[in-house]
Amino acid sequence: MAQLMMHREVLAGFGKLPAKVQKKVVELHRKFEIDSTQASINLEKLQPMTKDPKVRSARLGDDYRAIVIAPDKGDTFILMHIDHHDKAYRWCENKLFEAHGAIGVFQVVDVEQVERIAEEFNAEKHVSVVTDYRLNELNNDELFQAGVPEALIPSVRAVQSDDDFERMADYLPPEARQVLYGYVCGMELDEAILEMLGHSGAEEIKPDGPGDFSHLTEVISMDLVLVEGEEHLREILSEDIEAWRIFLHPYQRKLVEWNVKGPMKINGAAGTGKTVALMHRAVWLAKQLGTGEKVLITTFTTNLAVTIKALIEDMAPELSRNIDVTNLHQLARSICQRGGATGRVAEDNDKDAMWGQVFTHVDEDIEFDQQFIRKEYEQIVDRMGIDNEDDYLTTVRTGRPRMVRKQRKKLWPYFADFQKELVKRNLMTFEGTVHQARLVVEQGRFSKYRYVLVDELQDFGLEALKLIGNLSPIAEELPNPLCVVGDGHQRLYSAVPIPLSRAGVDVRGRSRRLKINYRTSEQIRKWAHGILAGIAVDDLDGEDVLIQGDRSVFKGAEPRVETVEDENQCAEAILSWVKGLLAAKGDKIRSHEICIVPAMPAVVSKLQNEGIETLELKARQKDPGKSEPGVRLGTKKRIKGLEFKAVALLLNANTTEKVSRFEDYVAATRAREHLLVVNVEPVG
Numbered sequence: 001m002a003q004l005m006m007h008r009e010v011l012a013g014f015g016k017l018p019a020k021v022q023k024k025v026v027e028l029h030r031k032f033e034i035d036s037t038q039a040s041i042n043l044e045k046l047q048p049m050t051k052d053p054k055v056r057s058a059r060l061g062d063d064y065r066a067i068v069i070a071p072d073k074g075d076t077f078i079l080m081h082i083d084h085h086d087k088a089y090r091w092c093e094n095k096l097f098e099a100h101g102a103i104g105v106f107q108v109v110d111v112e113q114v115e116r117i118a119e120e121f122n123a124e125k126h127v128s129v130v131t132d133y134r135l136n137e138l139n140n141d142e143l144f145q146a147g148v149p150e151a152l153i154p155s156v157r158a159v160q161s162d163d164d165f166e167r168m169a170d171y172l173p174p175e176a177r178q179v180l181y182g183y184v185c186g187m188e189l190d191e192a193i194l195e196m197l198g199h200s201g202a203e204e205i206k207p208d209g210p211g212d213f214s215h216l217t218e219v220i221s222m223d224l225v226l227v228e229g230e231e232h233l234r235e236i237l238s239e240d241i242e243a244w245r246i247f248l249h250p251y252q253r254k255l256v257e258w259n260v261k262g263p264m265k266i267n268g269a270a271g272t273g274k275t276v277a278l279m280h281r282a283v284w285l286a287k288q289l290g291t292g293e294k295v296l297i298t299t300f301t302t303n304l305a306v307t308i309k310a311l312i313e314d315m316a317p318e319l320s321r322n323i324d325v326t327n328l329h330q331l332a333r334s335i336c337q338r339g340g341a342t343g344r345v346a347e348d349n350d351k352d353a354m355w356g357q358v359f360t361h362v363d364e365d366i367e368f369d370q371q372f373i374r375k376e377y378e379q380i381v382d383r384m385g386i387d388n389e390d391d392y393l394t395t396v397r398t399g400r401p402r403m404v405r406k407q408r409k410k411l412w413p414y415f416a417d418f419q420k421e422l423v424k425r426n427l428m429t430f431e432g433t434v435h436q437a438r439l440v441v442e443q444g445r446f447s448k449y450r451y452v453l454v455d456e457l458q459d460f461g462l463e464a465l466k467l468i469g470n471l472s473p474i475a476e477e478l479p480n481p482l483c484v485v486g487d488g489h490q491r492l493y494s495a496v497p498i499p500l501s502r503a504g505v506d507v508r509g510r511s512r513r514l515k516i517n518y519r520t521s522e523q524i525r526k527w528a529h530g531i532l533a534g535i536a537v538d539d540l541d542g543e544d545v546l547i548q549g550d551r552s553v554f555k556g557a558e559p560r561v562e563t564v565e566d567e568n569q570c571a572e573a574i575l576s577w578v579k580g581l582l583a584a585k586g587d588k589i590r591s592h593e594i595c596i597v598p599a600m601p602a603v604v605s606k607l608q609n610e611g612i613e614t615l616e617l618k619a620r621q622k623d624p625g626k627s628e629p630g631v632r633l634g635t636k637k638r639i640k641g642l643e644f645k646a647v648a649l650l651l652n653a654n655t656t657e658k659v660s661r662f663e664d665y666v667a668a669t670r671a672r673e674h675l676l677v678v679n680v681e682p683v684g
């Protein structure tokens, strides 16, 4: 029986088609289901008008045509493109639609276009030259193994610089583009193939010629989805469905379905689809649960947990009741409650009162101020769950100013006093709650989860890492016990990176890094990374992270950077940018797709005076999306885990603090297409 696969391009444009054409698409699919012979479906061959003999057209009413690619071998058809009659024919006349002989995936190739670019390179250089550009080290067969279609190999040979590569890259099939980019960035070819395609290519099913589509449903594709029945069709065509629900990058897919014997780790810069992979993996694992077993997803921030919970309920309504989603502190609190702990979490005013008590007696010869002592407690003693002097004297204090043993000995009494105050008032710190929860789980007073998944791991302290290690069945040696996901570039709540190995969680050999950025344009991605220039970033397990080969899937406008003198000028700059976006023709931007961080009163009143609605993003609440218009106003911490078409960002003034730069990085990478950066530099 014939099968219909749909290309992501069709889905992307479907919402804009007239309703009657949309209906015809459903009918076309039904015809495939009822009677799959080509005659009944009434596909018209377009050659000689088209270069590729496999191109067919199907009528969708009087004006519209669907371009369908018919296989030479197999029974899998591809619905490739829908447009007005003439435009649809023009779109496909020069293209080839082929299964790639080495990597198996379906590719769309415009040979003439790529040849034209190659000729331009040669003309610009007056002769065809061969330089020592890294791509020249690959022979034709290696280029083919990298996913370059055979017909494009001579043109790819004309690429002699990074500039050439950038100009040609947009016209290469995505797999070839990604592998070659990894290679020109310095990866070995095998490594680039593995990192970009999720497999070595060798084990993939090889088609019997470019028109053999019989294997396409088996190959992991970033562009094709098999339509499995009418209900599935309606689901994937629904306007609200996000592309990531349907199309995973092969590397994401590999991580989603990776069967591992112990804990695994995924890292990747902002926007590389880590949360997407985590959610798909949670659903994949939930399908394997036994009776009474459960999956846990936990995050650091509340907002991300709220967002993930809603998305999982949408993705897998029946499975979601077996997937608990909660943020770390909520999780720790409920474990403590069930374990019988009665203490309340200390609020800021409680802490001020307790420190006030501690500092009633201050040693005269102590060289540290009170602020330093509090910070040392929060970042080291509390985060590491230290409750005795010996442990404090020997603990590793990465990220904090150096101190000798004698100095630490002088500080410990203050910490001990603070801990006594906590006990006296029956209070716990944030970290103390996590510590208590860890003990409850360790003592067997709370049942473990079958599978545990953690997002935003970079902000988890040592106690929190131990807690998630204990909550998952690592010790029982069950498969896939724990999957942790995070990014050291986004560490907002702690200056101190704590390697997983310190909590006894061993991810060696089970760590992978995502490189393809889906959220932000390449221009915004690069700019945001520039903020962190010179800062070493860890891979969550004690090693430095390499961003070699990272790249976005699309390009866009350069971020606009404005330097102003005061808040009023800043507000002017933001107002005029917002007005420009809202008035832009073409791809319309609506107010809820714009976010300003942080929201200064001067900006808010200027927008409101111009009649532009605003909406403040609240803690513990999902962004209401298009149902509630209004330019979003957020804090840099609160917009973590969210994304917008356009972001206006007021840069932090203190750029020497690592956390300030991480905050700016996080805020900038929330922008998909437009980024305005405002830098206030008072004169004088």
Ligand SMILES: Nc1ncnc2c1ncn2[C@@H]1O[C@H](COP(=O)(O)OP(=O)(O)OP(=O)(O)O)[C@@H](O)[C@H]1O
Binding pocket: 242, 243, 244, 247, 248, 249, 252, 268, 269, 270, 271, 272, 273, 274, 275, 276, 277, 487, 490, 517, 518, 519, 640, 641, 643, 669
């Ligand atoms: N396979 C995919 N196809 C299309 N879009 C994708 C895919 N994977 C991720 N995305 C999109 O990329 C964006 C970023 O994804 P996600 O939030 O999972 O990234 P992340 O690595 O967790 O980011 P961050 O660390 O910045 O929070 C989202 O808009 C998501 O919809």
